[in-house]
């Protein structure tokens with residue numbers, strides 16, 4: 001792992017280079033966000049954002065989703081991966097939300113983690129973007145990959161990576177940290193062949209696991 005000084009400088013450089021990073025899925029309400037976040041697992045954001053306008057128009061509340069016909073909901077989201085499974089989870093989660101939370105998406109980590117299709121990453125995403133509650137850092141595949149490569153965390157487990165990051169990332173950066181990492185992944189630290197020769201972290205980054213780079 002990087003020492004505290006190198007880690008702090010790495011994080012500052014990432015933040016400086018992607019000042020406009022923000023959450024990428026479109027939504028207006030907490031229930032929109034919960035549904036979009038469930039749909040986004042292993043699916044590109046653009047595909048989710050293309051599916052959701054029709055979906056959000058047809059289903060507006062947790063009750064609408066709880067009462068949805070599985071086949072119709074699945075058909076609405078058929079362009080995302082695992083559409084059937086995700087549609088099933090949305091209906092189940094919304095039934096719990098209607099029954100236990102009067103139709104309001106819960107605003108606590110513990111409650112969110114009890115909903116089907118919601119893991120810690122998605123729960124953090126909902127808390128941050130729907131309610132402005134910033135108690136954690138969403139750890140997605142980009143955060144895992146770039147944290148490991150740079151040496152910000154050497155763990156492979158998202159929960160442990162989040163703990164490592166919460167120790168070294170200033171709290172003011174938690175809200176957008178995952179989106180900064182994603183921006184770096186798209187621009188330079190590409191998934192298969194990172195462009196290390198053009199990277200502002202070159203020389204400081206550990207390049208863990210990088211066997212080929214441009």
Ligand code: SF4
Pocket residue numbers: 149150188189190194195196199200201202203205206207210213
């Ligand atoms: S130096 Fe290479 S591996 Fe490290 S962050 Fe930059 S692009 Fe990624």
